[in-house]
Every structure is written in structure tokens, then in C-alpha cells.
Amino acid sequence: MTDPLLTAAYAAYGWGPEVTVAPGPRGALGRIWRVRTPAGHYALKHSFETPPDGRLQAELDLTRRAAAAGVRVPATHPAADGRLQVPAPGGGVLRLYDWVDLRPIDPAAAGTPERLGELLARLHSCAPAAGEQEPWYHQAPDAAHFAAFTDQPWSARLDRLRADLPQLTGALTPPDPAALRVCHRDLHPENVQAGPDGDLVVLDWDQLGPADPVRELIQTLYAWFTTDAHDAATDVVNGASNSVSNSDSIGAGVGAGDAPVGDPAYRRAEDQMAACYAAYVDAGGPGRVTGPGDYTMLLADRLNFLLHQARIAADPRTSADDRAWAELEIDETLRLLPTPEQLRVSPARIGRTRPAAPGPPPDDPRRAQPGRR
Known part of the structure; x- marks a missing residue:
């Protein structure tokens, strides 16, 4: 393997030759690889910039709250040493998530x-x-x-x-x-x-x-x-x-x-x-x-x-x-x-026809509840 980033990922996550990695989508701030292992499929993400201190814990807290409120969030997985983000060669960090088969949503579609x-x-x-x-x-x-x-x-x-x-x-x-x-x-x-x-x-x-x-x-x-x-x-x-x-x-x-x-x-x-x-x-x-x-x-x-x-x-x-x-x-x-x-x-x-008053308090029964809509 010649890609330093993937070499680092294999070492950090303890992967052997039975694990394969294929290029996936990229964005302005990161790139994804699809990882196939005997235990399942995962998404390896390289974020091009290292997040500031405290952001990882804030993310884990908010995603836990969101999941409890019924929002679907891909689970994140630790490296072999327990770290949830691994420094990447050349800068940025690596994270490992569940792979989810997704399809785009049409903004113009009804609903x-x-x-x-x-x-x-x-x-x-x-x-x-x-x-x-x-x-x-x-x-x-x-x-x-x-x-x-x-x-x-x-x-x-x-x-x-x-x-x-x-x-x-x-x-x-x-x-x-x-x-x-x-x-x-x-x-x-x-x-x-x-x-x-x-x-x-x-x-x-x-x-x-x-x-x-x-x-x-x-x-x-x-x-x-x-x-x-x-x-x-x-x-x-x-x-x-x-x-x-x-x-x-x-x-x-x-x-x-x-x-x-x-x-x-x-x-x-x-x-x-x-x-x-x-x-x-x-x-x-x-x-x-x-x-x-x-x-x-x-x-x-x-x-x-x-x-x-x-x-x-x-x-x-x-x-x-x-x-x-x-x-x-x-x-x-x-x-x-x-x-x-x-x-x-x-x-x-x-904002037409909508009330100007704040929404109901957190314990109000009208507030969004967990579950599929």
C-alpha cells in the first residue's frame, strides 16, 4: 500500500489484508472511503482540518441528544487504541463511521x-x-x-x-x-x-x-x-x-x-x-x-x-x-x-401566517417527539 493516509488508517484501526478500502465521495472539507471488513462495512472519513479542542465532545453530546429525539445519525467507531479521531498524515483527522446506504432527497418533491x-x-x-x-x-x-x-x-x-x-x-x-x-x-x-x-x-x-x-x-x-x-x-x-x-x-x-x-x-x-x-x-x-x-x-x-x-x-x-x-x-x-x-x-x-411567539417549552406535549414521521 503506497497511500500514506490509508497506511495510517490500517495501522490505527488494526486492519489486516482481509479489509479492503475503496474511494467514496468527497466534499470541500473532507473525503470518504468505503471500508469492507468481515464484520461489516464502514465509512472512513478524512477531515482536511483538525477540529478545535472541545468539538468532538460537543458533537458526541449533540448526536446522542439527537438520536434520543428520533434523528438518525451514523454511529462512530474507535481506533484500536480507543481514540475516536486519529491524526492523518499531512494534516486533518480520520474518523470511522457506520456505512449507510443513502439516496439523495429531492427538494422539490412533495413532503x-x-x-x-x-x-x-x-x-x-x-x-x-x-x-x-x-x-x-x-x-x-x-x-x-x-x-x-x-x-x-x-x-x-x-x-x-x-x-x-x-x-x-x-x-x-x-x-x-x-x-x-x-x-x-x-x-x-x-x-x-x-x-x-x-x-x-x-x-x-x-x-x-x-x-x-x-x-x-x-x-x-x-x-x-x-x-x-x-x-x-x-x-x-x-x-x-x-x-x-x-x-x-x-x-x-x-x-x-x-x-x-x-x-x-x-x-x-x-x-x-x-x-x-x-x-x-x-x-x-x-x-x-x-x-x-x-x-x-x-x-x-x-x-x-x-x-x-x-x-x-x-x-x-x-x-x-x-x-x-x-x-x-x-x-x-x-x-x-x-x-x-x-x-x-x-x-x-x-413567515406568513405563523405565530410570532416562541415555540412550546421542552416538556410541552406538542414538541417534536422521537419516532418516525
């Missing part, structure tokens, strides 16, 4: 908004209080940071974004410390899929940390219902292509950021978001949509991530595969960002 809203309600209802939130989730880079990228396939789209940036970042507000709970913070469609029995399975808890539930709700609504870039990324993840050139597609995507509020496709997306929010409230979710400030986490996270991926894509030292992936992420992020006009009108449309 998807309601199922997603109930899932979010379960996650937020069981989440413990959290401490201070990282600036990444409520502070954004200014326009000057995006002016450095010229002669790229996506430069013109960044120029259009720079024109809107003052209005977008003007909506950002610091979170209320009393509202912060431990949240997943990355609930895009690739991280919520259907298991063999149809139940929703939540994956990739690597970005877990403090968030206001309503801000994670808005972030999730836009990830699910306002962009079709997810389809292109999923094709690559599922092996349709291991190395793609996105130069032809990066320049002209259609998503939330390209659609006026009167566009029929965007109005349908708002209807889906409203249905998801209604199901969330009915299932006892604590967040309430009140205005543009609820978009803070969506905007700050996406803008910081966009700048990070732009730097990767523009770096001449970046490999072809990593550049192709970064360009996919740039495209998807630009599709996901709302426009200033959407910030003005969409919160009221998403």
Missing part, C-alpha cells in the same frame, strides 16, 4: 419541506445552550477582499456581488448570546439524505457549534430550496466525474442570487420555505423568523466560505482536482446568496 422542518425542530429542540459564536458566522469580508480576483471564469460574478455587498452586509447583526444553541451549521442536501427505510439521516457534523436556531433555519432553507447547483456537485460526488472543468458553467448560474423576487421559480421556492417553516413551528421548533437579521449566518458563512474557495481556485499551486472542486463551491455559493431585494421581502413571505 420534503415538511419533513425537513420537522427534522430541524427535533435538532433545535434537543440542542443545549452554547457559548460564544465564532466571528465567521456573523462577520463578513468587505468588498476589497473580492476585488483581487481578476481574469477568472467567475470574476464577473464576483464584480456583481461586490456591488450588492454593502446592502447584504448591512443586514448582519451579532447573535443574541441567550439564543445560541449547539447546532449542526451545515445542513445542506448532501448532509441530509434518506436511509434504506426512508428515514432522514444527518451526516457530517464537522462544523457543529454555536448558532441561533432561526439563523440556522434560514441558512438551511436557502441551501435546500433556492439553488440547483447542488445537482452538479452531487454528480461529481457520486462518481460521475472525478475531475471536472467548470469554466463553461461557472460564469452563468441561476439561483437565488440571480432571481428577482417576482420570478415564478423564486416564488415557488418561497412557498417551499414557508411550508418548511410552518412544519418547523408546528413540530415545536424554537426559532421565529422576524426580519433580515435572521439572514446573518447565511450571509456571513457563505461570504467567508466564498472568499476561502476563491483563494484556493486562484492559487497556481492548487491541484486540478482541488481547483475544480473549489470552482463548484464558488458557483454554488453565488447561487445561494440572496439579493438585497430578497432580504427586504422574503422574511415576511416565509
